[in-house]
Amino acid sequence: MKQSILFLCSLFFIAAFSQQPATSKADLKKALEQRQQLSQQSLVKNLPFKNIGPTVMSGRVVDLAVNPNDPTEFYAAYATGGVWHTNNNGTSFTPVLDNSLTQNVGSLAVDWQNGTIWVGTGEVNASRSSYAGIGLLKSTDDGKTWQNMGLEDSHHISKILINPNNPDEVVVSAVGHLYSTNNERGVYKTMDGGETWNQTLFVNDKSGIIEMDRDPNNFNLIYASSWEKDRKAWNFTGSGEGSAIYKSTDGGNTWKKMTVSGSGFPTGKDAGRIGLAVVDENTVYAIIDNQDHREKEKMDADSDALTKDVFKGMSVSEFLSLDNDKLKKFLRANGFQEKYKTENVKNMVRSGTITPADLTKYLEDANSQLFDTPVIGAEVYKSSNAGKTWQKTHDGYLNDLYYSYGYYFGKIHVDPSNSEKIYIYGVPILKSSDGGKTFESINAENVHVDHHALWINPNKPGHLIDGNDGGINISYDDGETWIKNNAPAVGQFYTVNVDNEKPYNVYGGLQDNGVWVGPHNAKIDYGWQQSGHNPYESIMGGDGMQVQIDSRNSNIVYTGFQFGNYFRLNRETEEQTYVQPKHELGESPYRFNWQTPILLSSHNQDILYLGGNKLMRSMNQGGDWEAISGDLTKGGKPGNVAYGTLTSISESPFQFGLLYAGSDDGMLHVSNNVGGNWTEISKTFPKDLWVSRVIASAHKKERVYVTLNGYRWDDFNLYVYVSDNYGQTWKDISSNLPASPINVIKEDPENENVLYLGTDNGAYVSLNRGASWEAFYEGLPNVAVHDLVIQEREKDLILGTHGRSFYLADVELLQKLEASKMDDLVLAEIAPIKSSGRWGSKYGEWYEVYEPSVTLQFYNPSEGNATISIETEDGAKLQQFTTDAVRGVNVVAYDVSVSEKGKKALKKADIEIKKADNESYYLPKGKYKVVVSVQGIAAEQSLEVE
Numbered sequence: 001m002k003q004s005i006l007f008l009c010s011l012f013f014i015a016a017f018s019q020q021p022a023t024s025k026a027d028l029k030k031a032l033e034q035r036q037q038l039s040q041q042s043l044v045k046n047l048p049f050k051n052i053g054p055t056v057m058s059g060r061v062v063d064l065a066v067n068p069n070d071p072t073e074f075y076a077a078y079a080t081g082g083v084w085h086t087n088n089n090g091t092s093f094t095p096v097l098d099n100s101l102t103q104n105v106g107s108l109a110v111d112w113q114n115g116t117i118w119v120g121t122g123e124v125n126a127s128r129s130s131y132a133g134i135g136l137l138k139s140t141d142d143g144k145t146w147q148n149m150g151l152e153d154s155h156h157i158s159k160i161l162i163n164p165n166n167p168d169e170v171v172v173s174a175v176g177h178l179y180s181t182n183n184e185r186g187v188y189k190t191m192d193g194g195e196t197w198n199q200t201l202f203v204n205d206k207s208g209i210i211e212m213d214r215d216p217n218n219f220n221l222i223y224a225s226s227w228e229k230d231r232k233a234w235n236f237t238g239s240g241e242g243s244a245i246y247k248s249t250d251g252g253n254t255w256k257k258m259t260v261s262g263s264g265f266p267t268g269k270d271a272g273r274i275g276l277a278v279v280d281e282n283t284v285y286a287i288i289d290n291q292d293h294r295e296k297e298k299m300d301a302d303s304d305a306l307t308k309d310v311f312k313g314m315s316v317s318e319f320l321s322l323d324n325d326k327l328k329k330f331l332r333a334n335g336f337q338e339k340y341k342t343e344n345v346k347n348m349v350r351s352g353t354i355t356p357a358d359l360t361k362y363l364e365d366a367n368s369q370l371f372d373t374p375v376i377g378a379e380v381y382k383s384s385n386a387g388k389t390w391q392k393t394h395d396g397y398l399n400d401l402y403y404s405y406g407y408y409f410g411k412i413h414v415d416p417s418n419s420e421k422i423y424i425y426g427v428p429i430l431k432s433s434d435g436g437k438t439f440e441s442i443n444a445e446n447v448h449v450d451h452h453a454l455w456i457n458p459n460k461p462g463h464l465i466d467g468n469d470g471g472i473n474i475s476y477d478d479g480e481t482w483i484k485n486n487a488p489a490v491g492q493f494y495t496v497n498v499d500n501e502k503p504y505n506v507y508g509g510l511q512d513n514g515v516w517v518g519p520h521n522a523k524i525d526y527g528w529q530q531s532g533h534n535p536y537e538s539i540m541g542g543d544g545m546q547v548q549i550d551s552r553n554s555n556i557v558y559t560g561f562q563f564g565n566y567f568r569l570n571r572e573t574e575e576q577t578y579v580q581p582k583h584e585l586g587e588s589p590y591r592f593n594w595q596t597p598i599l600l601s602s603h604n605q606d607i608l609y610l611g612g613n614k615l616m617r618s619m620n621q622g623g624d625w626e627a628i629s630g631d632l633t634k635g636g637k638p639g640n641v642a643y644g645t646l647t648s649i650s651e652s653p654f655q656f657g658l659l660y661a662g663s664d665d666g667m668l669h670v671s672n673n674v675g676g677n678w679t680e681i682s683k684t685f686p687k688d689l690w691v692s693r694v695i696a697s698a699h700k701k702e703r704v705y706v707t708l709n710g711y712r713w714d715d716f717n718l719y720v721y722v723s724d725n726y727g728q729t730w731k732d733i734s735s736n737l738p739a740s741p742i743n744v745i746k747e748d749p750e751n752e753n754v755l756y757l758g759t760d761n762g763a764y765v766s767l768n769r770g771a772s773w774e775a776f777y778e779g780l781p782n783v784a785v786h787d788l789v790i791q792e793r794e795k796d797l798i799l800g801t802h803g804r805s806f807y808l809a810d811v812e813l814l815q816k817l818e819a820s821k822m823d824d825l826v827l828a829e830i831a832p833i834k835s836s837g838r839w840g841s842k843y844g845e846w847y848e849v850y851e852p853s854v855t856l857q858f859y860n861p862s863e864g865n866a867t868i869s870i871e872t873e874d875g876a877k878l879q880q881f882t883t884d885a886v887r888g889v890n891v892v893a894y895d896v897s898v899s900e901k902g903k904k905a906l907k908k909a910d911i912e913i914k915k916a917d918n919e920s921y922y923l924p925k926g927k928y929k930v931v932v933s934v935q936g937i938a939a940e941q942s943l944e945v946e
Contacts, residue, residue, distance in 0.1 A: 022180040022714035025153040031739035032101050038775040043888030049779040049807040051489045053524040054536035057513045059490040061467025063108040064455045077108040079123040080803030081490030090485030096143025103783040103803050104131040109160035111167045120157025124175045126407045149194030153184040159212040163219045168193040171252040175208035180714040189252045201255045207242030213276040220251045225274035233712040235639025238407040239291035243271035247387050258387040265390040266290050273410040279419045284383050289406025290376040306330040308363045314356040337582045354586040365589040377402040380436040393436030401426040416458035425451035442479025469512045489805035496800030497547045498791045499554040508800050509544025515559045548600040564592030568622050579622030593645035603656040611646030615661050628675025633663040652696040662691025681727030693744045699752035711741040733770025749792045750815045758785030768819040813857045827932050827939040828857040834946045835925050840916025849918050852896040858932050860885045869931045878902030896923050
């Protein structure tokens, strides 16, 4: 009986934390087809989105393809920002992947003789936002169209090798799923341009091929490196028995494992990611992330520094005899709260309130386990006998290159003109001129420190193109100086928010590039290089996180970086105050998510909420904190990633203290009494899914929305719900959405029926509170949308994308649409335009004619010709034209011109207008009517020329 009970308990535990099944290849293919169909049929497909930057700070570059005959032409692949082309040495770039169904890229190759572009989708760096791809894409028309050539279930494709003598012969390496096991990984080969594939190397279902390189003079000689890893939301193991180097001498048809016992190369459970660089038939370099632990260094007997580990086995008497100055230095250096002064702590130990080991406990969390682990890290090896044996090129450790996150890097390069000249990178980029015996840094103040791609000019030593987390840099003097080439808007935003200034500002936190702010109407051009001032300004470093702006004074901003490190900024006085809540000595540290949620109360802007594993509240702008809940998660799990943390918090605008808190392990709670009591409201949800957003309705007190995200299980199904009774029961409103992890849901502030949704593959709107969804399309590629916000005064929707910076759309027309009146013609309000004597003329000889334009947006219930008339308030027609109108949103530009008949009508009203230099007449100052009519239905709005 006892054994049966234990067995049932173990089954319950397994079920409680059982992995969600990865979304199948068939379901993903269906979702892509559905997304394409939705875009074509969408009622809002014509609603234009405008990219508003920034471009000054870029996103992660993962690969480069450079024209060997003209290195001023190259393609750059961004992890989540698509592929961009330049033919002017990076001065400007043009996107070429926007017509595809993804912007997530892992690898890139170009057949320069025929112009064929190959893109391996899905980033391979295994970071928190390394999104899966949709297979291998191919374009034969410079990126105008793309054909999917298969390998859809590989998720992450690391390398593409094209035989220069036969472009139909292509060898591709696939890493496979990031968060789950699968078999579509390894090396694949085609002899017919991708029509059919043969898997020629398979290691196991959790070891993919992370890198390949070939002999520059012999396509048949290829090396490949496998990488065993296991990523979960709570733990990342970046090494294993499956990590090894393989060699092929027949163009990738067959493979032989080279790194076996006795070869001199690290093998076994601690072998991590491996990078390769082939010099010739005998010589090959490799860099490995060696996860074996370093030998413990003996502590200097004369050192004054205490470390956290010394307290683990310390007795009370030993602790009380510690030198007070040494203890004081330790407490201050490790961020203990100010109240924990030396004598206070000793008194707590003396009285038995805490033990010496509690000082260690105070500092140990999942993050410290990841970053404090003393692994060997990066090591460079060389084989001079065709991979049979290997020797480490350097003595000692390569410190401060990989730290403990070698999974994020892993490349090595050899100068084609000098086999002793090698380059490696992580944080920062290093070069060696003696075959890896010694290294020197070639980072610079205008180069981001995290590096992922490098091209070396074979015809001009010292000419380098570097791809990093901050974009692209070019050097012509071997890294002595660098040019920064950030032209594309490819920022990887986690968050977005706005203030109420005029013009209002847009704020956002970027992956590894801090927090930025700029006016929403900023002109994104090169003018800042002349003025010395970019319209966007950095206000915080690290990985930029959430932003809250005090509505009473927009100079007061709360923001920070990863794992709950938040600050209160006064942008006027440039004061910066650290506001992260601290746990008490004797307690385990709070667990903070990578993207820790914060929220200013709409009821009182001095009140700040912050989510750890408990919900914290400050009544004085982050000065003091109290926990207003117990642990609102399942309690965390053993691992090296913070888990069991709050991910989203919301407070009802109807009632102070009506609070919702969601976690990364699938828990959602509500409190209706300022945190006094909490009720779980997630029992009917699928288990263990990340609560990506919870939103208390601003239209109905009882209403709440929630989205769940299965990305960290490779589960791309849809989880979006609404409740009209505080979460007691839930309704699924995913409706016709195509499968894709959901990151954010927001209500429209004016129309309760309008909902906005951001997913890992685009953005949507519902005009009927989730009964059906329409895809945004015009001007917006299929990019991950992490966050969105509506600027209420201006009626603007701003998307924070993780790969293409910010996008803005005017949603005033959508706010006017009523689900019960979708058969009506609706014309949006028209912003006034300021009259100018320059209309229709040139500023000077070498300038273009300045022609005004007014944007007209209208919803049309059915297709047909639309007639647009501009009339005086008395009804006299001044201009009239027709346009084809689709069902749904239509956007038409009116050039503010007046017809000859309109000129005569104005003359009758004693208003004379003159012909402009371009032979056109323009509306004079005054108020007019714009009338749109389609099939007997009409709508009108006023237009003012100020």
